Amino acid sequence: FPSGPSPQRREAGRRAAALPDADMGAAVPAGARLFLALTLCLAAGAAEPDGRPAGRKVLPPPSNLHYSFGQLCKLKWTWNPAEGIHSGCDLKYCSEILINGIPQDNREWTKNLFREEAVSLNEEVHFRVRSECKSDNTSEPSNWVKISTPPKGAAGTAAVGINCTWHDLEYMVCTWLPGQNANASTNYTLYYWYEGLGNHQQCQNYIYGENFGCNFSLSIPNSTNGYPTISILIRDNSEEIRPVCTNRNPTTIVKPGPPRIVTVSMIRDEIHIEWQKPGTFPPNCLAYQVEFKDSKSDFVQLYDIKQSNKTWFPNVHPNTVYILKVRARPEETCYSSSHWSDWSEEKSIGENTDFTFYIVLILTIPLTVAVATIILLVYLKRLKILIYPQIPDPRKIIKRMFGEQIEDSQSCPGDDFLNVYKPAMEEEIHYLVCIENPESSTSENEDRERPSLQVKAL
Numbered sequence: 291f292p293s294g295p296s297p298q299r300r301e302a303g304r305r306a307a308a309l310p311d312a313d314m315g316a317a318v319p320a321g322a323r324l325f326l327a328l329t330l331c332l333a334a335g336a337a338e339p340d341g342r343p344a345g346r347k348v349l350p351p352p353s354n355l356h357y358s359f360g361q362l363c364k365l366k367w368t369w370n371p372a373e374g375i376h377s378g379c380d381l382k383y384c385s386e387i388l389i390n391g392i393p394q395d396n397r398e399w400t401k402n403l404f405r406e407e408a409v410s411l412n413e414e415v416h417f418r419v420r421s422e423c424k425s426d427n428t429s430e431p432s433n434w435v436k437i438s439t440p441p442k443g444a445a446g447t448a449a450v451g452i453n454c455t456w457h458d459l460e461y462m463v464c465t466w467l468p469g470q471n472a473n474a475s476t477n478y479t480l481y482y483w484y485e486g487l488g489n490h491q492q493c494q495n496y497i498y499g500e501n502f503g504c505n506f507s508l509s510i511p512n513s514t515n516g517y518p519t520i521s522i523l524i525r526d527n528s529e530e531i532r533p534v535c536t537n538r539n540p541t542t543i544v545k546p547g548p549p550r551i552v553t554v555s556m557i558r559d560e561i562h563i564e565w566q567k568p569g570t571f572p573p574n575c576l577a578y579q580v581e582f583k584d585s586k587s588d589f590v591q592l593y594d595i596k597q598s599n600k601t602w603f604p605n606v607h608p609n610t611v612y613i614l615k616v617r618a619r620p621e622e623t624c625y626s627s628s629h630w631s632d633w634s635e636e637k638s639i640g641e642n643t644d645f646t647f648y649i650v651l652i653l654t655i656p657l658t659v660a661v662a663t664i665i666l667l668v669y670l671k672r673l674k675i676l677i678y679p680q681i682p683d684p685r686k687i688i689k690r691m692f693g694e695q696i697e698d699s700q701s702c703p704g705d706d707f708l709n710v711y712k713p714a715m716e717e718e719i720h721y722l723v724c725i726e727n728p729e730s731s732t733s734e735n736e737d738r739e740r741p742s743l744q745v746k747a748l
């Protein structure tokens with residue numbers, strides 16, 4: 291028995307497969323073909339060449355778009371309203387800013403015929419706007435109307451690395467570096483402005499060195515709407531130097547000054563410390579950190595203090611010196627800044643009992659006394675010599691005198707040179723005594739004329 295279809299059926303199948311598509315279409319009813327053609331035509335005409343759905347009216351765009359410079363770092367775009375807008379359209383203008391061709395996620399819808407934004411002047415700014423009906427589904431937005439603002443000056447000459455800090459809510463310090471293509475003679479000038487100031491102001495107190503900088507007084511009254519944005523412009527009078535603008539939220543760059551420690555006291559085994567808040571910050575808008583250091587072990591502990599300007603430390607050792615200092619940081623509920631202040635002046639308390647000092651003192655005192663005694667004895671001996679000089683012996687002086695006379699008489703004139711070196715010799719001295727003898731009276735007259743003497747040798 292055959293297992294497949296019969297040869298006649300296989301042949302019929304091959305013929306059917308070989309039929310062209312036109313022959314197969316002939317088997318489709320004419321009404322169906324007409325419906326299919328109409329559907330394809332409608333689908334093809336439902337879209338415009340630009341991809342928008344067909345049958346929806348495209349709104350006319352705004353006209354006469356141009357820009358102008360307003361306040362510091364402010365660029366203002368204005369345009370004329372779109373014409374031919376029907377009354378049922380809730381017309382709004384959609385605008386967008388691009389920096390160097392890159393969208394900045396700042397699309398905005400408004401009924402106004404202008405838009406003003408703070409921009410950086412050292413990059414090319416593109417602006418575009420179009421018309422839209424927000425509540426009308428029968429119309430499409432208009433085409434974009436575009437305008438660009440090229441930067442002035444040469445590339446690489448603008449100031450870079452701009453950093454600003456608002457100190458103690460009283461003054462602001464801004465620093466920057468010169469552009470890599472700027473000349474050494476470039477003289478950057480800083481201008482600042484914020485809402486409520488009126489006209490922009492020029493900074494006067496410049497800082498020169500490795501970094502350029504300038505500081506200016508800045509006391510902004512806090513309002514219910516918060517602090518206004520600060521616009522900073524740094525430029526040079528030369529047209530070759532490119533200006534640069536930066537806009538800062540002052541609440542993000544606040545830096546308090548160092549607190550001032552008022553009192554540090556030790557009560558029994560506790561140390562109490564109190565300090566004064568810096569600047570003109572509102573109450574409870576500063577958090578503090580206290581550094582507590584042990585002088586013996588140099589172990590440092592940090593304690594965070596909130597909503598208070600004093601604290602205390604228990605279980606301290608009385609014979610140890612402790613060193614304390616404080617710094618401040620803005621509270622997150624008041625400011626968005628994370629800048630810590632500088633540390634306050636260090637204060638120390640306690641007594642450091644070091645026996646090494648006493649040991650050295652005990653050894654030094656006897657040594658000092660001994661040296662002083664020796665010096666005193668030497669001095670007294672010299673003083674005794676001055677007070678009680680040696681008394682000379684007169685016998686030696688007489689002997690020396692007579693001995694020199696005898697030597698002089700015995701020496702020959704030619705032997706003077708030799709006698710100088712001849713030692714003095716001692717001579718025996720004999721004494722003579724004259725005695726007068728009495729004689730007869732007859733010879734008294736003769737004796738008167740010639741006295742009689744008797745000599746005895748002793």
